[in-house]
Amino acid sequence: MPVIPLDTVDDPRLTDYRDLTDVSLRRVSEPAGGLYIAESSKVLARALSAGHRPRSVLVQEKFLADALSLVGDDGEIYVVSAEIAEQVTGYTVHRGLLASMHRPALASVEEVVRDARLVVVLEDIVDHTNIGAAFRSAAALGADAVLVTPRCADPLYRRSVRVSMGTVFQVPWTRLPEWSEATPLLHDAGLHLAALALSDDAVTLDDFSAAGHERVALLLGAEGDGLSRRALEAADTVVTIPMAGGVDSLNVAAASAVALWELGRGRR
Secondary structure (H helix, E strand, O other): OOOOEEOOOOOOHHHOOOOOOOOOHHHHHHHOOOEEEEEHHHHHHHHHHHHOOOEEEEHHHHHHHHHHHHHHOOOEEEOOOOOHOOOOHHHOOOOOOEEEOOOOOOOOOOHHHHHOEEEEEOOOOOEEEEEHHHHHHHHHOOOOEEEEEEOOOOOOOOOHHHOOHHHHHOOOOEOOOHHHHHHHHHHHHHOOEEEEOOOOOEHHHHHHOOOOOOOOOEEEEEEEOOHHHHHHOOEEEEEOOOOOOOOOOHHHHHHHHHHHHOOOOOOO
C-alpha cells in the first residue's frame, strides 16, 4: 500500500473523508458510493478480519506504523497533519486513523437467518449510537444475526461502527423488506417473532424465555414511538420487561441487552 504525504485540505484524494460530521450528507454519499468509514486501529482490524477491503487510509505520522502493520496491498495511505485531518473531517481525529472501506454486498435475509436461533430485528431506529450499542449487545450476548428495516439507520455509519467497537463486522446482518414481505420470510425460516413492547396482553420476558422457543426473532422499535403497528401485527408474542420505580420502558439499546441476556442464557 503506497504511503503518500498530503499537505493541502482541498486535495481530491481526501474526498472520502470530507465532512464526516454531516450525517445527512454521509447517509447518502457513503452507501451510494459503495463506501463506509472505519475509525481507529481496532475497528479497522475487525473490518479486515471480516474480509472487508480498504480503498484508502488517512493517518497522522505518529500512527503510520500501526496502519502499515494492519493493511495489505489494497488502496493508499494518506499521511496528513492533525490540522489538515480536522479541517477535512470536521472534528479532531484522535483515534489514530480513518479508513475508507469498500462496502460489501448485503446477503439475503434467507441466508443470514438460515441457521440462526436468536435474531435481533431493529425497526426504524435512527440514532446511530443505539444501532452500534445494539450490535455490541448482539455480539456479546449470543445473538446469531441482526436484521434492520428499510428506514433503520446505517449500521456501517462511522458512529455506529465506533460504538459497536467493530462488532458490526462480527454479527451477520442485512436489511429486511417491508413487513408485508418480511413477515412470511421470517415465519418461513421458523422464527417465532417476539415484539418487545408495552401491551395489556404482553407476557413477561422471564415467562417468555421459560417457554423455550427454539428459534426467536426479537423485535425492537424506534426511539420514542416504539414498534410500529405493522410490526406488532406481525409478532407472535408481545413481550415486556418488568419494571420498578414507576419506569415503564428502557432505552432501546439497554432493552436489547436485558432481553438478549435473558433469551441467550441457554445459548451462550
